[in-house]
Amino acid sequence: MSETSTADRILDAAESRVQTAGYNGFSFRDLAEDVGIKSASVHHHFPTKEALVTRLTDRYTDRFFAGLKDANDAAGRVAAYRSAFRQALLNDKKMCLCGMLGAESGGLPGAVTAATRQFFERIVAHLAEGLAGACSNPRQMALAIVARLEGAMILARAYGSVEMFDEATAGLDVMAA
Amino acid sequence: MSETSTADRILDAAESRVQTAGYNGFSFRDLAEDVGIKSASVHHHFPTKEALVTRLTDRYTDRFFAGLKDANDAAGRVAAYRSAFRQALLNDKKMCLCGMLGAESGGLPGAVTAATRQFFERIVAHLAEGLAGACSNPRQMALAIVARLEGAMILARAYGSVEMFDEATAGLDVMAA
DNA sequence: GTCTATAATTTGATAGAC
DNA sequence: GTCTATCAAATTATAGAC
Numbered sequence: 499m500s501e502t503s504t505a506d507r508i509l510d511a512a513e514s515r516v517q518t519a520g521y522n523g524f525s526f527r528d529l530a531e532d533v534g535i536k537s538a539s540v541h542h543h544f545p546t547k548e549a550l551v552t553r554l555t556d557r558y559t560d561r562f563f564a565g566l567k568d569a570n571d572a573a574g575r576v577a578a579y580r581s582a583f584r585q586a587l588l589n590d591k592k593m594c595l596c597g598m599l600g601a602e603s604g605g606l607p608g609a610v611t612a613a614t615r616q617f618f619e620r621i622v623a624h625l626a627e628g629l630a631g632a633c634s635n636p637r638q639m640a641l642a643i644v645a646r647l648e649g650a651m652i653l654a655r656a657y658g659s660v661e662m663f664d665e666a667t668a669g670l671d672v673m674a675a
Numbered sequence: 676m677s678e679t680s681t682a683d684r685i686l687d688a689a690e691s692r693v694q695t696a697g698y699n700g701f702s703f704r705d706l707a708e709d710v711g712i713k714s715a716s717v718h719h720h721f722p723t724k725e726a727l728v729t730r731l732t733d734r735y736t737d738r739f740f741a742g743l744k745d746a747n748d749a750a751g752r753v754a755a756y757r758s759a760f761r762q763a764l765l766n767d768k769k770m771c772l773c774g775m776l777g778a779e780s781g782g783l784p785g786a787v788t789a790a791t792r793q794f795f796e797r798i799v800a801h802l803a804e805g806l807a808g809a810c811s812n813p814r815q816m817a818l819a820i821v822a823r824l825e826g827a828m829i830l831a832r833a834y835g836s837v838e839m840f841d842e843a844t845a846g847l848d849v850m851a852a
Numbered sequence: 853g854t855c856t857a858t859a860a861t862t863t864g865a866t867a868g869a870c
Numbered sequence: 871g872t873c874t875a876t877c878a879a880a881t882t883a884t885a886g887a888c
Contacts (some may be wrong), residue, residue: 504853504854517781518781518782519699519779519781519782519783520697520698520699520778520779520782521697522696522697522699522700523699523779523782524782525880525881525882526881526882526883527880527881535853535854535855536854536855536856537881537882537883538854538855538856538857538883538884538885539853539854539855541882541883541884542853542854543853545883546882546883547882547883591781592781593778593781596833597778597826597829598778598779599833600829600830600832600833601697601770601774601775601778601779601828601829601832602696602697602700602775602778602779603832603833603835604694604695604696604768604769604770604832605695605696605697605700605701606696611833611835614833615833615834615835617833618830618833618834637842638842638843638845641827641830641839641842641843642823642827642842642843642844642845642846644826644830644843645822645823645824645825645826645827645829645830645843645844646819646822646823646826647822647826648822648825648826648829648830649774649821649822649823649824649825649826649827649829650818650819650822650826651778652774652777652778652822652825652826653777653795653818653821653822653825655777655778655780655781656773656776656777656780656788656791656792656794656795657792657795658780658788658792662818665814665815665818665819666815666818666819666821666822667819667822668815668819669819681871681872702862702863702864703863703864703865704862704863704864712871712872712873713872713873713874714863714864714865715865715866715867715872715873715874715875716871716872716873718864718865718866719871719872720871722865723864723865724864724865
C-alpha cells in the first residue's frame with residue numbers, strides 16, 4: 499500500500515535525471531513524460547526548476563542518512579559510506595546527486611548550491627564523528643574519504659564500469675585505521 | 676608575439692564555460708560573445724557542439740601533460756598531479772574539465788565521453804608508472820589518488836573554498852609511501 | 853490537480869552575401 | 871572568416887478552463 503504522491507514521483511524522475519545528465523541535462527517536459535502528466539502540472543507542484551532541485555537535494559540528504567547502515571566503529575562507518583555511494587552506481591550507473599551538483603555548482607542557482615553544500619557539511623561531520631579517536635585529524639580524514647568516494651564515482655562513469663569504483667576505493671577503511 | 680587563432684580563442688572560452696557550468700551550461704552564443712564574434716562564426720570553426728567539446732577535451736589532455744612537472748620519484752609525481760589539479764581551482768574555482776565531463780558522461784554525446792575516458796586512461800597509466808615499486812598495486816593506487824583529487828575539487832566547489840581541496844588532499848603523497 | 857494553449861526566450865544549426 | 875537572417879525545435883514559465 500505504498501501510495502506515492504505525484505510530487506514524489508516528480509522528484510523521483512528529477513533525481514534520476516540529475517544523477518545521469520546534470521542540472522541542465524533535463525527539462526520539465528522530460529519529467530512530465532516520465533511521470534505521465536503534462537509539464538504545466540509539474541509546475542503546479544514545483545514553481546521553478548530551482549525550487550524543484552533544491553527540494554530534491556534536501557530529500558536526497560535526508561534519505562541518504564536514513565538509508566545509512568549504522569555503525570559505531572570507524573571502519574564500520576567508512577564501509578557504510580562506501581556501500582551507500584556504490585549503490586547509486588549499481589542503479590543505472592548514476593552519479594551521486596550532490597557530487598554532480600557540486601561539480602556543476604559554478605553555474606547553478608544559489609539555493610541549489612546551498613543545499614548541496616549542506617549535504618557535504620552533514621556527511622563530513624557525521625563521518626568525522628565516527629572517526630574520532632581512530633586518527634589524529636578526523637575532519638580532514640572525513641574530507642579525504644568523501645573526496646575519494648565522489649571521485650571514484652566519476653571514474654566509474656568515465657570508464658563505464660562499476661569495477662573502477664571498487665578499485666579506486668579498495669582499502670578505504672585502511673585509511674581510517 | 677603569441678598570436679592566438681580564433682579557433683583557439685573559442686576553445687579557451689568553451690574550456691572556461693565547461694569547467695564552470697558543464698556541457699549543457701553554455702551555448703554557442705555565449706562563446707561568440709566571449710570571443711567577440713557571432714554564433715554563426717563559431718559554427719564555421721566547429722560544426723557541432725559535440726565536435727567542439729571533443730576537440731577541447733583532447734586539447735585539455737595534451738596540455739595537462741605538457742604542464743605537468745616531471746618527477747621520477749613517486750612522491751614527486753603525486754605532488755605534481757596535486758599541483759596540476761589545484762591550479763584550476765585557483766583560476767576562478769574551476770572544476771577539472773574531465774572531472775566535470777566524467778560526472779555528466781551519462782548525458783553526453785559518445786565522442787565526448789570517449790575523449791573523457793582517454794584523459795583518465797592516460798593519467799592513470801602515467802601516474803601508475805611513477806608509482807611502480809613504491810607500492811604493491813600501482814594502478815589501484817593511481818586510481819585512488821586520481822579519485823581523491825577529482826572529489827576534492829567537487830568539495831572545494833561545493834564549499835566555495837580552495838582550502839577544502841587542500842584539506843581533502845593533505846598527505847596525499849603518504850598514500851604512495 | 854490536471855489539462856490546453858500560449859507566451860517569451862534560447863537553443864543548435866544552416867543558407868547565402870560580402 | 872565573418873556577417874545578417876533565419877529556421878525548427880526546445881526551454882522555463884504563465885493564464886485560465888475543467
